[in-house]
Amino acid sequence: MYMSEVRKPLMGALLALSLAASTATAGSEMKKNVDGAVMYPTEKGHYQAYAVNTQSKKGFSAYGRTPTAAEIKAWDKDVMPDGTGLPEGKGSVEQGDELFADQCAMCHGDFGMGGKGYPTLSGGQGTLKNQLVDAAAGDEPPVRTIGSYWPYASTLFWYIQSAMPFPHPKSLSNDETYALVAYLLSVNEIEIDGQELDDDYVLDRAKFLKIKMPNRDGFYPNVDGGVGSKEVAKFLNNPENYGKGTRCMKGCKDGKVSPIKFELKDFKPAMSTTRDLPKEEGSKTVSKGQKLYEAKCSACHANAAIGAPVVGDKEAWAKVTAKGIDVVYKHALSGFNAMPPKGGNMDLSDAIVKEIVDYMIEASK
Numbered sequence: 228m229y230m231s232e233v234r235k236p237l238m239g240a241l242l243a244l245s246l247a248a249s250t251a252t253a254g255s256e257m258k259k260n261v262d263g264a265v266m267y268p269t270e271k272g273h274y275q276a277y278a279v280n281t282q283s284k285k286g287f288s289a290y291g292r293t294p295t296a297a298e299i300k301a302w303d304k305d306v307m308p309d310g311t312g313l314p315e316g317k318g319s320v321e322q323g324d325e326l327f328a329d330q331c332a333m334c335h336g337d338f339g340m341g342g343k344g345y346p347t348l349s350g351g352q353g354t355l356k357n358q359l360v361d362a363a364a365g366d367e368p369p370v371r372t373i374g375s376y377w378p379y380a381s382t383l384f385w386y387i388q389s390a391m392p393f394p395h396p397k398s399l400s401n402d403e404t405y406a407l408v409a410y411l412l413s414v415n416e417i418e419i420d421g422q423e424l425d426d427d428y429v430l431d432r433a434k435f436l437k438i439k440m441p442n443r444d445g446f447y448p449n450v451d452g453g454v455g456s457k458e459v460a461k462f463l464n465n466p467e468n469y470g471k472g473t474r475c476m477k478g479c480k481d482g483k484v485s486p487i488k489f490e491l492k493d494f495k496p497a498m499s500t501t502r503d504l505p506k507e508e509g510s511k512t513v514s515k516g517q518k519l520y521e522a523k524c525s526a527c528h529a530n531a532a533i534g535a536p537v538v539g540d541k542e543a544w545a546k547v548t549a550k551g552i553d554v555v556y557k558h559a560l561s562g563f564n565a566m567p568p569k570g571g572n573m574d575l576s577d578a579i580v581k582e583i584v585d586y587m588i589e590a591s592k
């Protein structure tokens with residue numbers, strides 16, 4: 228859609244307003260609008276507050292201006308797995324260690340071990356296969372970290388540089404980022420080209436491009452293109468890819484393989500595996516009293532906040548029925564404190580209201 232066509236009538240009205248206000252301050256050099264903002268000339272003698280675009284006066288670009296190449300470059304920092312966008316620079320594991328202690332450990336824990344509620348950055352390698360955790364065999368539940376999960380180190384570089392440290396991102400130089408990546412690889416015991424990353428190890432661009440992350444092949448196959456479906460079939464036919472190498476379609480829980488280690492068992496009410504469809508409306512099992520209760524009374528009586536005895540609350544209804552059924556009927560029919568007569572449904576016959584009350588009492592035993 229071409230914006231300026233639509234915008235014109237509205238803008239005309241706004242400008243008329245602003246111009247009226249600006250004449251009130253005639254005499255001062257710069258024109259000002261109602262809230263005191265300086266009005267700059269845009270086109271044909273019209274004014275706008277704080278919206279000068281000398282480059283274009285058409286469409287959306289009349290707001291703000293086109294960013295400069297340098298500004299785009301400052302944001303466009305992503306690094307691709309093939310090394311595109313990766314700057315030159317270098318940093319050692321030791322430097323990274325110091326930076327990490329100063330700027331990262333307060334959230335990510337010493338050595339990136341987590342535990343403070345922020346993402347864990349180390350450990351967990353090999354645990355992602357434990358989708359079915361066999362506690363007896365000492366399986367750890369899956370722990371997802373950069374070392375166990377991330378397929379490419381390139382993400383690590385640009386993620387850290389553009390997003391971390393969390394409170395003041397974009398503050399790390401290229402060298403500092405290399406040092407932090409080196410440190411994080413070392414605490415994840417990732418080697419580069421067969422070499423361990425000890426304290427003196429200096430990571431630079433050339434070495435970075437040789438990094439092979441442990442989980443680089445751990446993702447689903449590429450599903451695009453002509454061979455996509457074949458690759459998926461091959462992947463799914465290998466149970467190693469999603470379990471312990473044994474297919475298990477029934478009795479998995481009671482057999483050798485147990486499901487998740489920290490299984491929740493203390494559901495209240497107990498978890499049900501019965502799959503009943505909800506009762507059909509109007510079927511014999513739903514009484515007229517229940518149906519009308521749901522339509523006319525449940526707005527208040529299913530909600531403790533309103534102060535009405537909640538249907539199903541045994542105690543509350545024991546107190547109600549202790550008054551004797553005739554009193555209860557009378558209250559339902561003629562009202563009682565915040566209970567309106569017939570719950571506000573004067574079209575219901577007395578007999579019907581009593582039927583509803585009977586249902587409410589029955590459902591609260």
Ligand code: HEC
Pocket residue numbers: 326327330331332333334335345346347348371372373383386387391392393394407
């Ligand atoms: C104030 C707390 C804080 C500080 C300090 C901090 N981070 Fe983070 N970090 C976070 C949070 C929160 C996330 C998750 C952000 C999200 O998922 O959107 C995160 C995510 C990460 C991740 C991605 C982890 C993953 O598995 O998704 C990395 C890598 C990382 N931070 C590295 C660093 C480095 C390196 C530093 C120091 C230069 C640092 N962080 C400082 C809070 C912090």
Ligand code: HEC
Pocket residue numbers: 520523524525526527528533534535536547550554555556558559563564565566567569570571572580583584
């Ligand atoms: C606008 C909210 C509201 C609606 C709608 C409503 N009630 Fe009530 N009802 C109350 C409140 C509040 C009380 C508690 C009054 C008290 O104990 O002071 C109450 C109490 C009752 C009681 C117990 C009276 C007693 O003696 O303690 C009965 C029976 C009852 N309602 C029946 C009904 C029926 C039947 C309907 C629908 C036809 C209905 N109510 C609709 C608010 C409502």
